[in-house]
Amino acid sequence: MHVCEQAPATGECGPAPGPEPARRRAVLRQLLRRLLSGAAVLLGAVTLTFTALQLAPGDPVAVLLGPGTSASPQVRAEIRAEYGLDDPAPLRYAHYLGRLARGDLGTSYQLQQPVSQLIGDQLRPTAELAAAALALTVLIGVVIAVATAGRRPGLRAAALAWESLALSVPTFWLGIVLVSVFSFQLRILPGAGDQGAASLVLPSLTLATPGAGALSRALREGLEAALAQPFATAARARGLSPTGVTMRHALRHAAASALNLGGWLVGTLLAGTVLIETVFARPGLGSLTVQAVTDRDMPVVMGIVLTSALVATVVFTIVDLMQRVLDPRLRVEAVDR
Amino acid sequence: MGDDGRGGPARGPLITPALDPPELCVHPILSVRSALGLLAVAVLLLAGCGPGTSAVPASGGRPVRGGTLNYAVDAEPTCFDIHASQQDVTAAMLRNVFDSLVAQDDAGRFHPWLATSWDITDGLRTYTFHLRHGVTFTDGSAFDAAAVRANFAHIVAKQTRSQYAASLLGPYAGTDVVDPHTVRVRFSRPFAPFLQAASTTYLGFYSPKILAADAGELCAGGPRAVGTGPFSFTSHTRGQRVVLTRNPAYDWAPATAQHSGPAYLDRIVIRVLKENSLRVGALTSGQVDVAAAVPPVDARSVGADRKLRLLRKDVPGIPYSLYLNTSLAPFTDRRVRIAIQRGIDVDRDVGAVYFGQYRRAWGPLTDVTPSYDATVRQSWPYDPVKAGQLLDEAGWARHDGAGFRVRDGRRLSISWPVVPTYLRDQRDVLGQAIQADLRKLGVEITRPSLDVGTYLALSYGNKAQMLDFSWSRADPDVLRLFFNSASSPASGGQNMARLADAEVDRLTVAGAESLDRTARDDLYGRVQHDVLASAATVPLYAPSSILGVARRVAGVGVDPNAWPLFFDAWRVSR
Numbered sequence: 001m002h003v004c005e006q007a008p009a010t011g012e013c014g015p016a017p018g019p020e021p022a023r024r025r026a027v028l029r030q031l032l033r034r035l036l037s038g039a040a041v042l043l044g045a046v047t048l049t050f051t052a053l054q055l056a057p058g059d060p061v062a063v064l065l066g067p068g069t070s071a072s073p074q075v076r077a078e079i080r081a082e083y084g085l086d087d088p089a090p091l092r093y094a095h096y097l098g099r100l101a102r103g104d105l106g107t108s109y110q111l112q113q114p115v116s117q118l119i120g121d122q123l124r125p126t127a128e129l130a131a132a133a134l135a136l137t138v139l140i141g142v143v144i145a146v147a148t149a150g151r152r153p154g155l156r157a158a159a160l161a162w163e164s165l166a167l168s169v170p171t172f173w174l175g176i177v178l179v180s181v182f183s184f185q186l187r188i189l190p191g192a193g194d195q196g197a198a199s200l201v202l203p204s205l206t207l208a209t210p211g212a213g214a215l216s217r218a219l220r221e222g223l224e225a226a227l228a229q230p231f232a233t234a235a236r237a238r239g240l241s242p243t244g245v246t247m248r249h250a251l252r253h254a255a256a257s258a259l260n261l262g263g264w265l266v267g268t269l270l271a272g273t274v275l276i277e278t279v280f281a282r283p284g285l286g287s288l289t290v291q292a293v294t295d296r297d298m299p300v301v302m303g304i305v306l307t308s309a310l311v312a313t314v315v316f317t318i319v320d321l322m323q324r325v326l327d328p329r330l331r332v333e334a335v336d337r
Numbered sequence: 338m339g340d341d342g343r344g345g346p347a348r349g350p351l352i353t354p355a356l357d358p359p360e361l362c363v364h365p366i367l368s369v370r371s372a373l374g375l376l377a378v379a380v381l382l383l384a385g386c387g388p389g390t391s392a393v394p395a396s397g398g399r400p401v402r403g404g405t406l407n408y409a410v411d412a413e414p415t416c417f418d419i420h421a422s423q424q425d426v427t428a429a430m431l432r433n434v435f436d437s438l439v440a441q442d443d444a445g446r447f448h449p450w451l452a453t454s455w456d457i458t459d460g461l462r463t464y465t466f467h468l469r470h471g472v473t474f475t476d477g478s479a480f481d482a483a484a485v486r487a488n489f490a491h492i493v494a495k496q497t498r499s500q501y502a503a504s505l506l507g508p509y510a511g512t513d514v515v516d517p518h519t520v521r522v523r524f525s526r527p528f529a530p531f532l533q534a535a536s537t538t539y540l541g542f543y544s545p546k547i548l549a550a551d552a553g554e555l556c557a558g559g560p561r562a563v564g565t566g567p568f569s570f571t572s573h574t575r576g577q578r579v580v581l582t583r584n585p586a587y588d589w590a591p592a593t594a595q596h597s598g599p600a601y602l603d604r605i606v607i608r609v610l611k612e613n614s615l616r617v618g619a620l621t622s623g624q625v626d627v628a629a630a631v632p633p634v635d636a637r638s639v640g641a642d643r644k645l646r647l648l649r650k651d652v653p654g655i656p657y658s659l660y661l662n663t664s665l666a667p668f669t670d671r672r673v674r675i676a677i678q679r680g681i682d683v684d685r686d687v688g689a690v691y692f693g694q695y696r697r698a699w700g701p702l703t704d705v706t707p708s709y710d711a712t713v714r715q716s717w718p719y720d721p722v723k724a725g726q727l728l729d730e731a732g733w734a735r736h737d738g739a740g741f742r743v744r745d746g747r748r749l750s751i752s753w754p755v756v757p758t759y760l761r762d763q764r765d766v767l768g769q770a771i772q773a774d775l776r777k778l779g780v781e782i783t784r785p786s787l788d789v790g791t792y793l794a795l796s797y798g799n800k801a802q803m804l805d806f807s808w809s810r811a812d813p814d815v816l817r818l819f820f821n822s823a824s825s826p827a828s829g830g831q832n833m834a835r836l837a838d839a840e841v842d843r844l845t846v847a848g849a850e851s852l853d854r855t856a857r858d859d860l861y862g863r864v865q866h867d868v869l870a871s872a873a874t875v876p877l878y879a880p881s882s883i884l885g886v887a888r889r890v891a892g893v894g895v896d897p898n899a900w901p902l903f904f905d906a907w908r909v910s911r
Binding site for chain 2: 035042057058059060062064065066067068069070072073075078079082087110111112113118121122125150171176179180183184187191192193194277279280281282283285290291294295296
């Protein structure tokens with residue numbers, strides 16, 4: 001994007017003064033605000049996690065060495081000193097932030113590998129799973145909503161029943177059922193592991209189910225509200241088919257409100273990967289998180305929290321921008337302010 | 338091997354390495370998940386996940402070379418460094434990659450492996466090993482006396498942060514290279530358990546080149562884990578699989594193996610399937626050839642499947658037991674400890690929770706441990722009447738409104754922490770059965786749920802009244818670790834009962850200073866009876882490694898540590 005550093009009034013860059021530069025300036029201001037608040041969220045996440053890990057009971061070195069160790073108290077003291085665990089908490093916090101600023105996430109206590117490498121390796125399978133599940137969520141949600149909005153009561157009732165079921169079925173159970181049917185019985189899909197696209201089908205379907213239920217319900221309500229609006233009547237009067245009205249006119253309205261679900265949906269998907277990765281024995285950030293929290297592996301926990309906070313910030317920013325695209329009123333407000 | 342025969346975070350006090358995936362944080366999820374587990378089982382039954390119908394290939398016959406074996410395990414090593422990790426699953430997997438100086442057989446005798454012979458001198462303080470000639474690591478470097486010295490130096494180095502191997506070296510004082518094929522290992526005290534320790538994977542040997550270059554990265558496993566074993570460590574994908582490839586140059590199998598020369602299989606692909614139903618389903622549907630840790634609830638159906646068979650081995654060492662802290666009230670009174678010992682219906686509880694798949698334990702060593710004394714059997718049968726009388730005598734004769742015994746206005750209540758991280762084998766369910774038994778006796782058992790850090794602080798600070806765990810080790814010296822008064826948890830021991838018995842101290846030290854089998858049997862037999870008589874422990878069950886093996890695979894073995902061996906394995910049909 002072209003960035004105008006000078007005041008538009010001088011006319012040094014950009015077109016003549018007018019509504020365009022004003023809007024652009026407003027968008028820039030918005031973006032800057034977004035970036036700043038994103039940075040604040042990251043700092044807050046790091047600080048909170050650091051504090052929580054300090055408050056957690058027990059000695060990290062004892063946990064690191066495990067209950068079966070024969071290490072003498074002297075050896076433990078040496079390890080404590082090496083990790084700087086005897087320094088006061090504020091000093092360690094400052095050190096951590098300093099390393100973070102240089103892009104160093106540290107080394108895992110337990111796995112003895114760089115945290116950035118561990119997270120980098122595990123990010124791909126989790127991102128694939130979340131992306132596939134998100135695509136399925138949107139696909140299933142939109143298809144069902146469009147097919148049933150404003151249609152016969154029987155069809156709507158069936159959709160409602162499906163949505164209630166999708167929202168309430170425990171994903172763990174659903175996963176086991178899908179694996180036993182499609183992998184162990186029919187043997188048409190791999191049940192576990194990360195071996196190409198086929199192994200993504202069952203886990204992403206399991207992960208997508210609750211979100212798809214929520215989305216199709218929200219979208220259908222939005223569609224039905226939009227279809228009751230005068231513009232829908234006008235479109236029908238112009239001779240558009242019911243599906244045409246839904247797709248071309250109502251969907252945009254409904255999508256704006258359904259997008260509010262977006263943040264929640266992505267959060268749920270990311271959290272859900274922990275369980276899904278366990279059920280389907282997939283690698284990923286979920287399994288890494290479980291292990292790191294269990295082992296009190298502070299550098300890994302901090303790294304994962306940072307990554308999640310980063311992903312959340314980016315997702316919320318995107319959702320916000322999309323809402324602006326879909327709903328012109330939001331753009332006008334931005335300029336007015 | 339680490340804890341009892343299974344993987345899991347802890348090799349140690351195996352309070353319970355997680356059989357299920359470790360579930361962090363969320364306790365509500367735990368209960369939800371166990372309920373879901375039952376549901377899942379029901380669904381599997383409904384779905385008819387039973388025996389298949391295809392023909393069963395005959396096992397046996399002539400070994401065939403080649404093919405890949407798919408093996409499902411229930412836990413993934415946190416750290417693949419055999420010198421650092423305390424995990425059973427690490428040692429079990431890497432048994433195929435690393436060789437030892439000596440090999441132990443099921444009777445507890447030692448046989449040549451990388452050492453062709455050895456002399457023990459200086460009152461068990463010096464072990465001189467004569468090394469086999471012509472042994473090479475898979476990176477081409479030679480296995481010699483200098484390699485032995487470099488490996489033992491790596492184990493005791495502070496940077497290694499050894500969770501277990503260093504303790505196996507005991508009072509290690511140093512290693513001398515006498516000549517390229519003779520190495521002398523010295524100890525500061527007589528150390529009889531060394532041969533057994535030297536037979537485990539934990540004291541296996543890395544190529545000295547790797548120790549010099551990559552010592553800091555051994556935890557990650559993969560091709561840098563270079564050993565002399567029948568397979569080399571080709572790759573590890575975290576959360577996914579480990580691939581081992583045949584070492585074609587291998588020609589130094591131990592005397593305990595079934596054949597010599599290289600292994601039969603080309604590859605072993607080890608997949609991590611933590612979820613029980615997934616692992617068992619993968620075995621019964623033919624997606625894997627061997628599955629570790631078949632849960633007791635599934636053992637019968639797997640055993641009944643004509644395409645499968647079960648390989649079962651009890652884990653040597655300390656059975657899963659309760660430890661009653663003799664230094665804290667009310668267990669300072671031996672009568673109260675005996676009452677707990679006699680007031681638990683171990684036969685019924687263990688039988689009900691494990692469907693008869695795990696055997697109840699009678700002594701502080703499991704039956705398969707060398708120097709196990711069979712006369713402990715039936716020596717402390719369930720006797721609630723006697724237990725009640727003992728509590729009456731100890732002054733806990735009156736009952737409060739809730740039916741619990743009281744003395745001087747205080748309830749007879751015992752705190753027995755549970756650590757969800759270590760939980761496995763449904764030990765929480767067994768705990769409920771024990772709670773119910775003792776409730777009948779008027780004893781209240783509370784089970785606070787603790788994280789590892791809090792648990793260790795409690796244990797090291799001697800604030801835990803009652804604890805539970807098992808420990809795998811194929812040597813009776815493990816009794817010293819558990820019941821010698823010098824082995825307090827804070828000092829690196831496991832005497833959670835804080836037993837301080839001069840006779841037990843003397844006998845366990847004498848045992849570590851003798852290699853004479855008869856003398857050891859006598860010394861350790863007395864320790865086993867003394868420990869039971871002190872009622873510092875209530876042995877519950879012998880953990881068992883239950884391996885499910887498809888009949889299209891033959892020759893799979895299990896070593897004395899209950900670790901599966903694939904050196905002699907081959908595919909009957911490919």
